[in-house]
Amino acid sequence: MHSDDDTLFAALIARDPSYEGFAYAGVKTTGIFCRLTCPARKPKRSNVIFFGSCEDAQEAGFRPCLRCKPLERRRPASGALETLRERIRTEPERRWSAEDVRALGYDPSTARRAFQREYGVTFAQYARSQRLGVAVGRLRQGGSVMDAQLDAGYESGSGFREAITKLVGDAPARATGQPILTARWLDTPIGAMLAIADGTGVHLLEFADRTALPTEIARLRTRVGAICFGDSSILEKLSFQVERYFSGRSSSLDVPVVQRGSVFEASVWDALRRIPVGDTRSYGEIARLIGRPDAPRAVARANGANQVAVIVPCHRVIGADGSLTGYGGKLWRKKWLLEHERRMAGHAMTPSRSSGQAELSF
Known part of the structure; x- marks a missing residue:
């Protein structure tokens, strides 16, 4: 070899x-x-x-192979993950027990690991987040706190208020009528992403295992408002475009983006969106593009501060020597995204040896 x-x-x-x-x-x-x-x-x-x-x-x-199905574009998901996720989608208010999971033919520990691996939360936590989203929706429509509490499956009022506070950032009695950001999980071949948006655009799109994600969510709550899981027209459009992007059918991601940052950061994020699909730029090239040739390090910091992955393509920025350098969504994903986009743009991989192995350096 x-x-x-x-x-x-x-x-x-x-x-x-x-x-x-x-x-x-x-x-x-x-x-x-x-x-x-x-x-x-x-x-x-x-x-x-x-x-x-x-x-x-x-x-x-x-x-x-019949097990890993390499011809399918999407990586095979756990059977437990797909089945339980669909059941939660159709029954978002249901309180799930270990017995319910077993009745569907799955071991509860398998379900727990599948959701933990994909979303960073257990099956029970995922299901509860959906119930809380429904409960918050009822509060916004004028429902009583007690009704919302019981719908979410909380016997204790204090426990419900604590969970709502963690999810939404405010006590239920004060949530009615308050502007609330809406969150949704999006599934991709390289891991789940969390999307958060309001009626004006996408505020956050990050991979679930990004280290900075909890900090970014907390910052959004402080700067913009409370957050709950639910549906919105922006998230529907985003979900559609992300699915087409990852399947290779379209590189178009024109959903409105809402990011709060300095004038300098905004100029960097705008420059990122102007990098053509299939191409890359160095930090120095971005600095020159925005008229700040002396600020490649500041460009790198602004690049890292981006919290709308893929749409604002910070993964298209590489080191001056061609190295991939840092990426909050993990370097293997950056490599995957760049190669995926090169394929969409018609830039084929460079074949190396007669065995058919591809050159994996870029």
């Missing part, structure tokens, strides 16, 4: 998602090719060959 194959084999063993979408493993003994994240038992190193695309693997005579 070549040194690059060593790296890919280590990624296969670790089920590393960094190469999701542009590296695949073919198993010579079975004639099957898989994602590097496939949960199947790992083959011997000598029996593995790597490919840069599904097409390369198929041309070499390999069949797609």
Whole structure:
């Protein structure tokens, strides 16, 4: 094996998602090719060959794995995750128990791990957030605090007020009529994203495991207002466009964005949105573009302060030497996004060796 194959084999063993979408493993003994994240038992190193695309693997005579389904654009989600998420969507006010989960054929611990992995919260916490969103909606429409409390499944008034305070940022009695930001989870092939918007535009779009996310949510509550889960026309449009973006059908993301920052930060964010899909810019190039050639470090800070990922494409900024540098959504996602956009823009990956493996450096 070549040194690059060593790296890919280590990624296969670790089920590393960094190469999701542009590296695949073919198993010579079975004639099957898989994602590097496939949960199947790992083959011997000598029996593995790597490919840069599904097409390369198929041309070499390999069949797609039935477990990890490499031909599907979206990564396979846990069966428990998909089923329970849909049931919560159709029954947002239901109080779920471990017995309910078992009745659907799933182990409660499996459901807990699936939601924890995808959203950073347990199944119970996810379901409760949806119930609270319904309850807050009732408060805004003039319902009583007691009705909202019982609908959300809280026996204790103080417990309900505490949960509402954490979610919305204000006590229920004061929430009626108050401007409230609306939140929604968006599913993508590289992890769940949290979107927060109001009638004017998107205030936040971040991956669920971003370290700074709790701070950003707290800042939004302070600067703009309370937050609850729910529906809105802006979130519907955003959900539609994000799904098309990640499926590769459209790179258009023109949902209005609302970000509060300094004049300098706003100029950087505007410059980011002018980077063409499939291209990148260095911090120095952005600094020159906004007329501040002496401020590449300040550009880097403003880039990091962006809290509307993908739409304001901070992932398209790289180091002067071509390195990926930091990214709050994790470097493997930055690599995935850049390669995904290059494909959408028609910039094919550079083939390396005759084995069909792709060059993964950029």
